[in-house]
Amino acid sequence: MTAIAPPLVVKMGGSLFDRAPSLIEVFREVGRPVLIVPGGGKFTDLVRRLAVSDTAGHWMAIAGMEQFGWYIASHGVPATPVLALPEEVTVLLPYCALREADPLPHSWSITSDTIAAWVAHELSADLLLLKSVDGIHHRRRLLARVEDPGITPDEVDPAFIRFVFEHGLAARVVNGRHPDRVRQALRDEPVIGTLVDPRF
Numbered sequence: 298m299t300a301i302a303p304p305l306v307v308k309m310g311g312s313l314f315d316r317a318p319s320l321i322e323v324f325r326e327v328g329r330p331v332l333i334v335p336g337g338g339k340f341t342d343l344v345r346r347l348a349v350s351d352t353a354g355h356w357m358a359i360a361g362m363e364q365f366g367w368y369i370a371s372h373g374v375p376a377t378p379v380l381a382l383p384e385e386v387t388v389l390l391p392y393c394a395l396r397e398a399d400p401l402p403h404s405w406s407i408t409s410d411t412i413a414a415w416v417a418h419e420l421s422a423d424l425l426l427l428k429s430v431d432g433i434h435h436r437r438r439l440l441a442r443v444e445d446p447g448i449t450p451d452e453v454d455p456a457f458i459r460f461v462f463e464h465g466l467a468a469r470v471v472n473g474r475h476p477d478r479v480r481q482a483l484r485d486e487p488v489i490g491t492l493v494d495p496r497f
Contacts, residue, residue: 302485304330304382306422308413311338311365312429313473318372320427323476324386327483332420333374333388334413335365345405355403356396362409363392382420389416401456408454418464425482427473428452432491443493458493467494 309320313336324331337344340361344354369388370376377383378393391412400415401407410426417424433440433450446462449455452470461468471482471490481488 302329302483304332304384304420304422305425305483306334306413306417306420307331307425307427308334308409309336309365309369310426310428310473311336311341311409313427314338314365314368316473317369319476320473320479321369321372321374321386323479324483327480329483330383331386331483332383332416332422333366333369333386334391334409334416335362335369335388336409337361338365340364341408351405352403354405355407356392358408359392359395359412362412363390366390380416380419382422391416404456406455410454410457411460414457414460414464414466414468417466417468418460424461424466424468426453426468426470427479428470429472429474430470431472431489432470433493439489440491443491446495461493462495465496467492467496469493 337358341358344357366388375387376390377387378390380394414424430452431439433443433452435448446459469482469490469492471478471488473479478488
């Protein structure tokens, strides 16, 4: 099944910086074509603390995503600035594509979560968000599925859920610190995490 699984957009959260090499190995092991959208992590933490305009902060943060992308590429992963479905594990360098399209509001309500959702929408692909949390919680309960587009959980940026619902995406939030869960998600197997899929 994995040999014919369609390409998947995978956002690798910045909090998983220390796990990047091992996650890359899991991607390669499973063999599914993956386009990695890098998070910002430590590269954008500084930007949040600076007194800059929303527009400056937006592009500085995306430049931070690009830095993480180059770090991922340093582990032997091909890097591309082009929005296209990959044939192998590839990392997107998002700055140029986003500068050209400028598709999202310049606000801290938009982070790499919604940027990854935009990439998945542009490529008509499903989305896997790898983070350092088990999924999306609501009222302290882990949700197997998000059914309310109006919730704004802490685990994703404030714009993410609504963007997914408005654009009819399938997205899953999984803890990237558990390699077994990442494998299951890449293989479209049942996995601990949260599904956001308004299509069904």
